[in-house]
Structures are given as structure tokens and as C-alpha cells.
Amino acid sequence: MADSTNLFVGSKVLITGGMGFIGSNLARRLIEQGAEVVLVDNLIPEYGGNLFNMDGGEGKFRLNIADVRDEHTMRYLIQGQDYLFNLAGQTSHLDSMHDPFTDLDINSRAQLSILEACRKYNRTIKIVFASTRQLYGRPAYLPVDEQHRRRPVDVNGINKMAGEEYHILYNDVYGIRACILRLTNTYGPRMRIKDARQTFLGLWIRLILEGKPFEVWGGPQLRDFTYIDDAVEAFLLAASSEDVNGQVFNLGGECVINLKGLADLLVEVNDGGQYVVRPFPPDRKTIDIGDYYGDFGHIRSTLGWEPKIPLREGLSHTLTFYKTHLQRYT
Numbered sequence: 001m002a003d004s005t006n007l008f009v010g011s012k013v014l015i016t017g018g019m020g021f022i023g024s025n026l027a028r029r030l031i032e033q034g035a036e037v038v039l040v041d042n043l044i045p046e047y048g049g050n051l052f053n054m055d056g057g058e059g060k061f062r063l064n065i066a067d068v069r070d071e072h073t074m075r076y077l078i079q080g081q082d083y084l085f086n087l088a089g090q091t092s093h094l095d096s097m098h099d100p101f102t103d104l105d106i107n108s109r110a111q112l113s114i115l116e117a118c119r120k121y122n123r124t125i126k127i128v129f130a131s132t133r134q135l136y137g138r139p140a141y142l143p144v145d146e147q148h149r150r151r152p153v154d155v156n157g158i159n160k161m162a163g164e165e166y167h168i169l170y171n172d173v174y175g176i177r178a179c180i181l182r183l184t185n186t187y188g189p190r191m192r193i194k195d196a197r198q199t200f201l202g203l204w205i206r207l208i209l210e211g212k213p214f215e216v217w218g219g220p221q222l223r224d225f226t227y228i229d230d231a232v233e234a235f236l237l238a239a240s241s242e243d244v245n246g247q248v249f250n251l252g253g254e255c256v257i258n259l260k261g262l263a264d265l266l267v268e269v270n271d272g273g274q275y276v277v278r279p280f281p282p283d284r285k286t287i288d289i290g291d292y293y294g295d296f297g298h299i300r301s302t303l304g305w306e307p308k309i310p311l312r313e314g315l316s317h318t319l320t321f322y323k324t325h326l327q328r329y330t
């Protein structure tokens with residue numbers, strides 16, 4: 001199994017989207033491991049960035065409140081870095097349908113300009129790019145492996161797909177080491193819970209803690225969930241290996257569950273709560289992918305990664321975090 005312990009001591013790390021859910025949890029682990037961490041984030045309120053995500057870490061990292069679409073800023077920030085964890089993204093599927101060009105600019109065009117900055121100013125950087133299972137669209141078979149055809153059901157999936165391809169191209173043509181992690185539903189402390197822009201589960205958690213009923217759309221759809229600590233481990237392992245360069249890896253969950261089952265589990269772990277089952281709103285139905293769960297055999301055989309935190313335990317940690325910090329996220 002790959003090992004990332006000690007690898008990052010004294011290394012220079014740039015995280016785009018570093019004040020967001022996954023970026024901030026990753027930053028915290030890298031700081032603990034002795035890395036010199038620079039975060040870049042535009043902190044647009046509709047996205048998942050939140051200053052409180054790095055609470056307690058003041059003085060241990062550098063934050064640039066900047067936009068990855070700004071080529072000049074990125075040119076400056078890329079220089080001298082050993083690792084780039086490239087996580088900045090517009091994550092809302094529905095927003096990508098209402099405002100496709102913003103999604104295009106962030107998830108596709110900006111990715112190309114980041115890679116151009118690497119090509120011109122830092123060819124030895126090593127990149128891990130956060131992609132999404134959304135680009136598979138509606139599964140033709142389950143579990144979905146990396147060979148499954150890609151047929152996104154929304155603009156976000158298409159732009160993330162282009163973002164991936166640019167990384168692989170720059171790996172293959174210019175030797176700028178890059179690999180792709182295709183994330184599935186990731187959850188845990190520091191996720192966006194204000195609304196369902198990042199994930200429906202965030203909104204469920206907010207409402208249950210506010211003592212309000214949450215809505216389950218549909219109910220029988222199958223899903224897998226990765227707890228944040230497991231996702232962070234995958235990023236660290238990917239950065240620590242040379243075998244991953246130019247490759248794409250699914251992440252996955254430790255179990256498969258349908259949405260109604262998840263709602264019941266959340267109520268049980270919370271010791272109370274209510275939900276109502278409703279049909280999908282029409283604009284959501286057209287971009288829903290139905291059942292999905294991923295095959296993470298490729299990352300398991302290459303890096304020894306597998307999801308370790310059981311869903312029940314992950315939900316419990318998440319509820320505990322938001323019971324203390326709810327007002328920082330609503």
C-alpha cells in the first residue's frame with residue numbers, strides 16, 4: 001500500500017478551492033503533516049468556501065482570496081509549488097444548467113489556463129484533480145468502473161470531463177504529472193449545508209438539526225457515500241505515487257444505500273427527525289442519474305485505498321460537528 005506519511009514535510013502545496021469542504025479538510029491534514037500550504041479561493045457565497053473551515057489554523061497557512069479564472073494570479077501562485085491539489089469548482093448541477101457559461105469558465109477554461117501556467121512556469125509540479133462521477137451520466141451497469149461510457153446529463157458533467165481531459169493531455173504531452181480522482185457523494189464536517197448546491201445531504205443535515213422535516217425526492221435510488229477523511233486519504237495517496245500519473249480513479253463508498261434508507265439512518269443516528277417523500281421536481285428529474293454506485297477496485301489495487309469509515313459513524317461525526325457549529329454554516 002502507498003504511504004503518504006512524511007512525504008509532505010516541508011513541501012510546498014497549493015490547493016485551489018482550499019476554503020471549501022474537501023480543500024479545507026485536506027489543508028488541515030497537510031498542515032499536520034508539515035507542509036507549507038497555500039490556499040486559493042474566491043469565496044463566492046453561493047459556493048462551498050467558508051472562512052470558518054480553517055478556524056484554529058490561523059498563521060499555519062497562506063490564503064489568497066483570488067479566482068482561478070485570473071491567469072495572472074495563477075501564474076504567480078503556481079511557481080515554486082511541489083504539489084497542486086486542484087479542487088476549485090462550480091459544483092451545482094442545477095446552476096450549471098441555469099448559468100452554463102460560468103460553469104464552463106471555472107470547470108473547463110480555468111483548468112486549461114492553470115495547466116498552461118504549469119507548462120510555462122512549473123513543469124515539475126505534481127497535480128491531483130478533483131473530478132466527479134457525474135460525467136458517467138445514467139449508469140448502463142453497476143457498479144460503474146472507469147471504463148463505463150461517459151455521457152453527462154448536465155453541463156457541469158461535460159465541463160468537468162473537459163477539465164479531466166486537459167489534465168491527462170498535459171500529463172501525456174508535456175510530462176506534467178497529473179492524475180484524476182472521480183469523486184462520488186462526499187460528506188462530513190465542513191460541507192456546505194446552507195442549501196443543496198453541494199449535496200442534498202447537506203440540506204438534510206441542516207433541516208434535521210433545525211428540527212424541520214427534510215424532503216426525500218424519489219427514495220429508491222441507490223447511492224454510495226465517501227466520508228471526508230477517506231476522501232482526503234485518497235488525495236494524499238494519489239499525490240504520493242508516481243504510478244498514478246495519467247490515470248483516472250473512481251472513489252466509492254463502504255456501502256450502497258438507497259435515499260430512503262439514508263434518510264432513515266440519518267433520523268436514527270440523530271435520535272429523531274422527520275422527512276417527507278416527494279416526487280422529483282421536474283427540473284431535477286431531467287438531470288437525475290437514477291441508481292449509481294462506483295467500482296473503486298482500480299484505486300484499491302494501485303494505491304491500497306478503500307473507504308474505511310462506515311456510513312453510520314460518518315453521519316454521527318458530521319451531526320456532532322454541526323450541532324456545535326450550525327450557525328457558522330447557515
Ligand SMILES: NC(=O)c1ccc[n+]([C@@H]2O[C@H](COP(=O)([O-])OP(=O)(O)OC[C@H]3O[C@@H](n4cnc5c(N)ncnc54)[C@H](O)[C@@H]3O)[C@@H](O)[C@H]2O)c1
Pocket residue numbers: 016017018019020021022023040041042043044047048049050066067068069086087088089090091106130131132133182183184185186187192198199
Ligand atoms: N463534495 C462532493 O460530493 C464532490 C463530488 C464530486 C466532485 N467533487 C469535486 O471536488 C471539488 C471540491 O468540491 P467540494 O465538495 O469541496 O466543494 P466546495 O464548493 O466546498 O469547494 C470548492 C471551492 O472552490 C471555490 N471556487 C469555486 N470557483 C472558484 C474560482 N473560480 N476561483 C477560486 N475558487 C473557486 C469555492 O469557493 C469553494 O471553496 C470540486 O471540484 C467538485 O467538483 C465534489
